[in-house]
Amino acid sequence: MSEFDVQVRLPEQIKKGDIIETKIKIRHDSTTGLKLVEDAKTPFERFVRDVPAVYVKTVEVFYGTERINVFELNSSTSDSPLLAFKLKASQEAVLRVVVTNHLNKIGEATTNVKFAA
Amino acid sequence: MSNEIFMTRRKFLKAAAALGIGGAAAMWGVGSVSADPPDWLEFFKKIKDPAAPTDLEKQHLMEIRLPTIAEDGANVPMIVSLAHPMEADHYIKNIQILNFKDPVVSKGVFHFTPANGLAHISTQLRMDGGDAEIFVIAECSQHGKWVASKKLKISLGGC
Numbered sequence: 001m002s003e004f005d006v007q008v009r010l011p012e013q014i015k016k017g018d019i020i021e022t023k024i025k026i027r028h029d030s031t032t033g034l035k036l037v038e039d040a041k042t043p044f045e046r047f048v049r050d051v052p053a054v055y056v057k058t059v060e061v062f063y064g065t066e067r068i069n070v071f072e073l074n075s076s077t078s079d080s081p082l083l084a085f086k087l088k089a090s091q092e093a094v095l096r097v098v099v100t101n102h103l104n105k106i107g108e109a110t111t112n113v114k115f116a117a
Numbered sequence: 118m119s120n121e122i123f124m125t126r127r128k129f130l131k132a133a134a135a136l137g138i139g140g141a142a143a144m145w146g147v148g149s150v151s152a153d154p155p156d157w158l159e160f161f162k163k164i165k166d167p168a169a170p171t172d173l174e175k176q177h178l179m180e181i182r183l184p185t186i187a188e189d190g191a192n193v194p195m196i197v198s199l200a201h202p203m204e205a206d207h208y209i210k211n212i213q214i215l216n217f218k219d220p221v222v223s224k225g226v227f228h229f230t231p232a233n234g235l236a237h238i239s240t241q242l243r244m245d246g247g248d249a250e251i252f253v254i255a256e257c258s259q260h261g262k263w264v265a266s267k268k269l270k271i272s273l274g275g276c
Binding site for chain 1: 191196219221224232235237276
């Protein structure tokens with residue numbers, strides 16, 4: 001995996017007190033590293049480890065100084081997931097997203113929550 | 118030890134597993150493939166009659182959006198939302214997504230705070246092929262863990 005990119009997006013018009021949709025796009029590979037066993041006799045034998053798993057491990061969201069979300073993910077999340085969640089726009093502040101992958105490498109993205117005039 | 122005490126102890130251990138250890142094991146358990154959901158799910162609260170929920174049940178009613186048939190198991194879109202208060206002393210703490218039929222059972226644990234205003238998550242899952250039942254466990258800060266599920270079919274496995 002060579003690329004690791006994080007983007008965060010907010011609606012264009014935000015009013016104080018709105019509950020807004022926040023989207024996080026993470027460009028990151030994801031694989032369970034498991035191989036299907038075609039002739040497995042029980043459900044427990046259907047998959048075997050082929051290669052190490054590759055995945056996004058955690059996504060943390062900071063609004064101002066407060067950590068408001070932690071998403072614990074693993075290899076069962078798709079490649080390059082688009083995560084969306086809600087945020088109550090209570091203040092004008094920086095929204096920072098910190099993404100950590102299975103190798104503990106970190107990617108970050110920030111944006112400003114700014115109220116429409 | 119009397120049978121009554123034994124049963125109580127066993128129930129306690131099952132409940133402990135359901136609330137902590139069991140959930141943690143399911144969270145990252147690779148290889149815990151089973152066609153049936155585990156017994157410990159019975160310890161979570163459910164909406165008894167979805168057609169006529171009580172006021173308490175209405176707060177913990179989960180809207181689970183999944184395709185009925187997903188063609189590509191490598192990318193199955195899913196949205197979970199609860200119209201639950203998100204106040205300092207009463208809010209949804211987290212949402213867990215599980216599929217006990219998959220080699221990687223946990224599909225993520227999503228933690229929230231009152232600053233979110235609404236417990237809502239949209240994600241994309243990697244799932245094995247065939248018939249599946251996705252379980253969602255939502256933890257309320259006052260009323261414990263609630264479970265709901267939804268069935269779907271995956272045309273081509275993505276694990």
